[in-house]
Amino acid sequence: MQQLNLFQESTPVLPVTYYPDFLSQELANELYQHCLKLEWQQNQIRIAGKTMPVPRLECLYGDKGCDYLYSNSVFLKPLTWTEALSNLRDGLRPAVGDRITALTGYNFRIVIGNQYRSGQDSIGWHADTDSSMGLSPAIASVSLGSVRKFQIKPRNGKPTDFWLEHGSLLVMHPGCQSTHLHQVPKTNKVVGTRINLTFRPHTGGGR
Incomplete structure (x- = not known):
């Protein structure tokens, strides 16, 4: 499997690893169609005293009790894992190749889905620092559908x-979340739907 590891032997350039061909075309297409049918919702976020729609659709699947709050205003309660999302995390179908847990060595208890319906859907500069993920969490992000620009930078x-x-x-x-920020910016280019699945650890709840 091809990967781009942006670590140097001494000082890391970026604390990320990118696998452009993690899923085969067939599996990616199958997963994309599955994810279109997830229980997406349009949440409201409060910024600078104003309430506004989150500029994308969201959903959360995960272990029971693993609630997630971000920006002190958007509360996500986990839905039960679908078979496809659980397989993607745990590799219960070894014939299809590496799964996220086996490949990365990290354990994940929730997955947050983001659906970018057009180039006007986005997420601004931020770090994922919700305390429910524990200290120094690893986050594994799977992209499906249209290609979008993802930016990451030191603070x-x-x-x-x-x-x-x-x-x-x-x-x-x-x-990474302590030292870097990341975003998916808006674009005026005509782009189709992109679905992003971010697998994360969680300190609460139970299996």
């Missing part, structure tokens, strides 16, 4: 651009 540095491909996996390693 006081310049951004690096990735064009996240259909069926790709981007792993943000422990420590």
Whole structure:
């Protein structure tokens, strides 16, 4: 499996690893069609005293009791894992190749889905620092559908651009959320739907 590891032997350039061909075309297409049928919702977020729609659709699947709150205003309660999402995480179908847990060595208890319906759907500069993920979480991000630009940068540095491909996996390693910010910016180009699945750890709930 091809990968792009942006670590140097001494000082890391970026604490991420990118696998552009994590899923085969057939599996990526199958998973994309499955994800279109997930229970998406349009949430409301409060920023600077104003309430507005989140500029994308969201959903959360995971272990029972693994609730997730971000920006002190958007609360997500996990739905029961679908078979396809559980297989993607745990590799219960070894014939289809590497799964996320086996490949990365990290354990994940929730997956947050983001659906970008057009180039106007986006997520601004941020770090995923919700305390429910514990200290220095790893996050594994699977991209499906249309290619979108993903940017990551040190908190006081310049951004690096990735064009996240259909069926790709981007792993943000422990420590990344403390030192770096990331975003999916808006674009005026005509683009189709992109679905992003971010697998995360969680300290609460139970299996």
